[in-house]
Amino acid sequence: MAVDRLLPTDEARDLIALTRDVADKVLAPIVDEHEKAETYPEGVFATLGEAGLLSLPYPEEWGGGGQPYEVYLQVLEEIAARWAAVAVAVSVHSLSCHPLMAFGTEEQKRRWLPEMLGGATVGAYSLSEPQAGSDAAALACKAAAIGGGYRVNGSKAWITHGGIADFYNLFARTGEGSKGISCFLVPKNTAGLSFGKPEEKMGLHAVPTTSAHYDDAFVPDERRIGTEGQGLQIAFSALDSGRLGIAAVAVGLAQSALDEAVAYAQERTAFGRKIIDHQGLGFLLADMAAAVDSARATYIDAARRRDAGLPYSRNASVAKLVATDAAMKVTTDAVQVLGGYGYTRDFRVERYMREAKITQIFEGTNQIQRLVISRHLAG
Numbered sequence: 518m519a520v521d522r523l524l525p526t527d528e529a530r531d532l533i534a535l536t537r538d539v540a541d542k543v544l545a546p547i548v549d550e551h552e553k554a555e556t557y558p559e560g561v562f563a564t565l566g567e568a569g570l571l572s573l574p575y576p577e578e579w580g581g582g583g584q585p586y587e588v589y590l591q592v593l594e595e596i597a598a599r600w601a602a603v604a605v606a607v608s609v610h611s612l613s614c615h616p617l618m619a620f621g622t623e624e625q626k627r628r629w630l631p632e633m634l635g636g637a638t639v640g641a642y643s644l645s646e647p648q649a650g651s652d653a654a655a656l657a658c659k660a661a662a663i664g665g666g667y668r669v670n671g672s673k674a675w676i677t678h679g680g681i682a683d684f685y686n687l688f689a690r691t692g693e694g695s696k697g698i699s700c701f702l703v704p705k706n707t708a709g710l711s712f713g714k715p716e717e718k719m720g721l722h723a724v725p726t727t728s729a730h731y732d733d734a735f736v737p738d739e740r741r742i743g744t745e746g747q748g749l750q751i752a753f754s755a756l757d758s759g760r761l762g763i764a765a766v767a768v769g770l771a772q773s774a775l776d777e778a779v780a781y782a783q784e785r786t787a788f789g790r791k792i793i794d795h796q797g798l799g800f801l802l803a804d805m806a807a808a809v810d811s812a813r814a815t816y817i818d819a820a821r822r823r824d825a826g827l828p829y830s831r832n833a834s835v836a837k838l839v840a841t842d843a844a845m846k847v848t849t850d851a852v853q854v855l856g857g858y859g860y861t862r863d864f865r866v867e868r869y870m871r872e873a874k875i876t877q878i879f880e881g882t883n884q885i886q887r888l889v890i891s892r893h894l895a896g
């Protein structure tokens with residue numbers, strides 16, 4: 518059932534209608550096949566780019582959609598309701614445009630931003646390393662300054678869209694400690710950059726996650742974003758926005774699980790009545806609906822703060838924590854509502870449950886979100 522959204526403008530209503538149309542006609546017919554075969558859906562990104570859905574929250578002067586974050590996130594939720602892996606990749610692409618938009622020079626933006634925002638090039642974000650995930654400041658990949666640029670050596674891990682994306686936000690060490698990290702925009706075809714084979718994941722099968730290896734790769738000065746040592750500040754600033762994207766993806770997943778559970782409960786009978794008419798199950802569905810609605814309200818509230826130019830880091834962490842925990846619970850309960858059938862691959866709730874798990878882990882685990890929130894509380 519389509520979510521009845523309270524949207525701020527007619528343009529936003531049109532965008533949601535367009536997204537639903539693309540989701541129905543382009544995503545829905547192929548999602549099951551690609552998730553099962555673990556194949557990348559070539560062409561889907563180009564279609565989303567042509568529809569103007571890849572860069573909604575960025576300014577129109579740079580080729581973006583000029584939409585409030587509140588609207589972008591609801592579009593993302595609609596995509597996730599059909600195909601979480603694609604929505605995650607869209608969210609990561611948007612996250613990957615943030616460092617250049619927020620910290621790049623006018624010259625850098627003029628050169629690269631229009632093609633990134635227009636969808637001609639797709640982005641990836643590579644902060645994590647095999648030995649440094651939550652503790653990003655412990656990263657070891659090294660960018661040594663040499664004439665005119667940097668020689669990069671080391672490995673990055675867990676890159677969504679790894680090997681497929683055209684450009685990589687690389688966070689690498691140019692000095693000591695947390696202030697010794699810098700951000701670079703590295704094109705895929707850089708000599709000395711190679712990618713590992715796709716990880717064998719629990720879910721999000723259609724979009725690869727890989728490692729990346731830098732072996733004496735040269736990155737010119739002009740591709741450093743921000744000042745030397747500003748990397749961690751840039752990484753965290755991008756993650757505040759990205760976490761809201763993951764919250765929206767989680768809500769889309771949870772909404773689909775709820776819809777499929779309700780539809781099933783209206784059909785299935787036990788003890789002479791529809792199972793939805795057994796109060797024990799009806800109340801379970803009611804709790805699922807309450808969790809989805811409150812998770813959505815939490816991310817929209819954080820997005821409105823961002824749109825108003827207010828601090829929103831704490832709110833983004835609350836939204837990520839609330840929405841992804843809700844998605845895990847709601848998708849698990851949806852499997853319960855379908856009984857034995859829910860545990861089979863014949864019904865999508867099984868996939869939703871596997872996909873929900875990662876939302877509690879990436880872009881800062883939910884323990885790290887609690888750390889961020891408690892640090893705000895402690896002032």
Ligand SMILES: Cc1cc2nc3c(=O)[nH]c(=O)nc-3n(C[C@H](O)[C@H](O)[C@H](O)COP(=O)(O)OP(=O)(O)OC[C@H]3O[C@@H](n4cnc5c(N)ncnc54)[C@H](O)[C@@H]3O)c2cc1C
Pocket residue numbers: 609641642643644645647648649650651652674675676677678718721726875878879880881882883884885888
């Ligand atoms: C499918 C997938 C896609 C990903 N995509 C990307 C991407 O595109 N770009 C990217 O840079 N990274 C990406 N990641 C990496 C992801 O962000 C990290 O896995 C995540 O940040 C956790 O890091 P870790 O796996 O090293 O776990 P660790 O940091 O080793 O944590 C292990 C456990 O310890 C807990 N823990 C750690 N520190 C604390 C603490 N201080 N207090 C309490 N508990 C703590 C964690 O919450 C976790 O439960 C992706 C990961 C996956 C699985």
